[in-house]
Structures are given as structure tokens and as C-alpha cells.
Amino acid sequence: MEIIRTVEQLRSAVSQAREAARTIGLVPTMGALHDGHLSLVERARKENDVVVVSIFVNPTQFNNPDDLRTYPRTEQADCALLEKAGVDYVFAPSVDEIYPEPDTRVFDLGPVAEVMEGAMRPGHFNGVAQIVSKLFAWASPTRAYFGHKDIQQIAVIRRMAALEGFAGEIVPCPIKREDDGLAMSSRNTRLTPAQRAIAPAIYRALRAAVGIAQEGKSVQETIDATVASVNAVDGLETEYFQIVHPDTMQPIAEWAEAPQGAIGCITVYCGEVRLIDNITFPAQS
Ligand code: PAF
Numbered sequence: 306m307e308i309i310r311t312v313e314q315l316r317s318a319v320s321q322a323r324e325a326a327r328t329i330g331l332v333p334t335m336g337a338l339h340d341g342h343l344s345l346v347e348r349a350r351k352e353n354d355v356v357v358v359s360i361f362v363n364p365t366q367f368n369n370p371d372d373l374r375t376y377p378r379t380e381q382a383d384c385a386l387l388e389k390a391g392v393d394y395v396f397a398p399s400v401d402e403i404y405p406e407p408d409t410r411v412f413d414l415g416p417v418a419e420v421m422e423g424a425m426r427p428g429h430f431n432g433v434a435q436i437v438s439k440l441f442a443w444a445s446p447t448r449a450y451f452g453h454k455d456i457q458q459i460a461v462i463r464r465m466a467a468l469e470g471f472a473g474e475i476v477p478c479p480i481k482r483e484d485d486g487l488a489m490s491s492r493n494t495r496l497t498p499a500q501r502a503i504a505p506a507i508y509r510a511l512r513a514a515v516g517i518a519q520e521g522k523s524v525q526e527t528i529d530a531t532v533a534s535v536n537a538v539d540g541l542e543t544e545y546f547q548i549v550h551p552d553t554m555q556p557i558a559e560w561a562e563a564p565q566g567a568i569g570c571i572t573v574y575c576g577e578v579r580l581i582d583n584i585t586f587p588a589q590s
Contacts, residue, residue, distance in 0.1 A: 306388045308395045312403075315396050315443050319357070323445065327354035331446035331473075333437060336360040336397075337377035337491035338386050341481035345450040346390045348478055357444050358387050359396040365408060366432030372579075377494050396444070408435045412468060417460040417554045421547055421570055422581070433458055434465040441466065446473045454480045454488050456568060456583050460554050480582070482508065488582045500575045503540050507573050510534045511584040514546075514569050518586055524548050524558055527569075535573055544572040544579070548586070564589045 309315050322329055330353030332345045338360075349356045360383055367373035380397060387395055411431060414423075418430040441449065451459050459477050466475060481489045486508035487501075496504060514531040522530070532543045547556050547570050550563045557563050566588040572581045 306384070306392050306395060308384060308397055310398055310402065312398065312443055315357070315394070318394050319355075319444055322355045328447040329353055329444060330356045331440065331444045331449040332356070332358045333440050333449065333451070334358060334360055334383075335362045335376065335491065336383045337379050337494065338383045339481075339489045339491065339493075341452055341454065341489035343386060343390055344481050345452060345478050346387065346392060348476065349448065349450050350391050352448060352476075355394070356392045357394045357396060357446070358392050359398075359440055359444075360384075361396075361398060361403060361436065363403075363432060363436040364400060365404070365435050366429050368426045368428050375495065377491055396440075403436070403439060408439075410435055410438075412438075412465055414461055414464050417457065417464055420457075420549070420554055420556065421545060422457050422572070423461075425544060425572065430458070430461045433461060437462050438465055438469055438471075441469070441471045441473065448474045448476050450476045450478055452480065453477050454490065454581065454583065456551075456570065457554050460552070486512075488580070490580065492578050492580060495578045496575060500540060500578065503538050504575050504580060506538045506541060507535060507571060507580060507582050508584075511569055511571060511582060515584060515586055518560065524560060524567075531569070531571070535571070540575060542574045544574060546571045551585070560586075560589060 330349030332349050334342050362376050364373055384395055412434040414430055423430050463475055485505040487505045510531050514527050517527045517530050528546055532546050535541050535543045548567050549556050549570060551568050557567055567586045568583050570583040
């Protein structure tokens with residue numbers, strides 16, 4: 306495994322692979338890797354000749370300076386995991402390498418970027434589009450892998466890729482969970498033991514939401530019951546829970562608006578730590 310620090314090195318590695326007609330799988334990450342990331346790497350390894358993993362805590366997607374400052378950075382441990390996972394290249398550049406000058410591009414991401422995370426974290430998705438568009442341009446991946454936990458991010462990246470004409474396939478991968486149901490996230494490392502103990506209530510509430518819907522309750526009733534059950538746990542505070550169409554990410558008012566299966570997206574504060582998760586409601590028969 307080679308650790309690459311510059312865009313030039315990345316371009317050259319990728320162009321050699323391309324010349325040899327080898328497929329390239331890209332797994333963009335911000336490091337602090339866990340089994341969720343490793344499941345993306347494993348899939349990329351199976352489906353491509355060359356696997357590139359980027360590790361870059363992208364400042365332009367953080368709208369909260371404290372969040373950027375405290376974001377876990379564990380490059381050495383990450384590289385050890387990636388080496389074991391059979392990765393060919395780790396691209397771990399500095400901020401100056403990626404942004405030698407400020408990136409002033411504003412992407413027309415449309416309605417998918419305006420709701421939920423887009424509404425709560427102004428500028429976040431534009432920052433994601435900035436970094437992912439750079440990575441796509443430099444790595445020209447045959448396939449790029451993203452976790453379903455950030456389902457809205459996947460919709461935004463699809464939109465960015467369409468706008469920019471990137472041909473690579475965007476491959477969504479299932480959410481990986483701890484044994485108690487908590488969605489794996491780099492942010493989980495910031496939970497205190499007491500917070501870690503209550504955080505699985507989020508997924509329990511999501512599963513209960515599916516049951517509530519199956520009992521015939523309306524979208525709004527399902528939302529209200531879910532928010533109430535999360536907020537009933539001392540130490541958890543729901544920021545939003547929305548039930549949305551899987552493609553447009555727009556909130557639905559009736560189940561019939563998403564017959565192929567709506568998505569319930571939740572963001573919960575566990576102390577200072579902001580946790581996100583989602584669940585798919587079964588398709589309507
Ligand atoms: O999901 C993430 O870790 C980041 O948003 C990504 C896609 C690596 C872009 O910085």
C-alpha cells in the first residue's frame with residue numbers, strides 16, 4: 306500500500322491504472338475509520354482492480370468550527386487497517402494541497418440539498434460537493450462507495466456528479482451497526498460511556514417507527530411518536546425526524562407518496578455529539 310500526499314502522485318497512480326485498463330474503486334473518507342468504512346473498502350476491493358481510499362477532514366463542509374477542531378484524526382491507525390484490507394493507495398493530503406486557494410464554487414444542488422442536513426448545516430453540502438468533485442476529477446473512479454447512513458449525502462453527490470458529468474458509478478452501501486443497533490460513526494468515539502449506553506435508543510425508536518407505520522398510523526403520527534420516544538430518554542434530544550421520498554429527499558405527508566418505501570431520517574444530539582441515522586419503511590403492497 307502506498308500513502309500518497311499530493312494530487313500529482315494521485316493523478317499519476319490513477320493514470321497508470323487507467324492505461325492498463327484497470328478499474329478504480331474510490332472510497333472517500335474523513336478517517337477515524339471503523340467497520341462501516343471497512344465494509345465499503347471490502348466491497349470496493351471485490352469490485353475493482355485498484356482501490357484508492359482518501360483520508361481528508363474537509364474543512365469546507367464543517368459549518369461549526371468546534372466540530373472541525375474536535376473531529377477525530379487517527380491517520381496511523383487508519384492506514385494500518387487499510388493496509389490489512391488490501392488497499393492499493395491511501396490519499397491523505399494536507400488542507401493546502403487540496404485548497405491551495407479558497408474553493409469559491411457554488412453548486413446548484415437543488416432541493417435534495419435544501420432539507421434536513423442542508424437546512425441544519427448551511428454550506429455543508431456545498432463543501433461535500435467541492436471535495437468530492439475534486440476527488441472524482443483526480444481519481445476518475447470507475448466506482449465510488451458511500452455509506453447509506455449519510456443517505457442525503459448520496460443524493461447530493463449523485464446530483465453533483467450529474468452536474469459535473471462524472472461517469473463513474475456511485476455505489477451506496479448498507480449501514481453497519483454495533484451489536485446494540487447504534488449506527489457506526491466516527492463521532493461515536495466522542496460519546497462518554499453514559500452517552501454510549503443511551504445512544505442505541507435512536508435505532509430502537511427507528512425500528513419502532515416502522516412498526517407504528519405498519520399498524521396503520523399516518524406519517525405525522527409516526528413522526529410524533531418517534532420524536533417523543535427519543536426525547537423521553539434523558540440525554541437525547543431530537544433535532545429532526547423526517548420521513549422522506551428515497552430519491553428526492555423531500556418530506557412526504559402521506560405514505561402513498563413513496564410507494565417504493567420512504568426513508569425516516571433522524572438527527573439526535575447526545576450531549577454535544579450529533580448522531581444521524583435512518584431507516585427504510587417497507588414498500589407498500
Ligand atoms: O462522508 C464523509 O465522510 C464525507 O462527507 C466525505 C464524503 C468523505 C467528503 O468529505
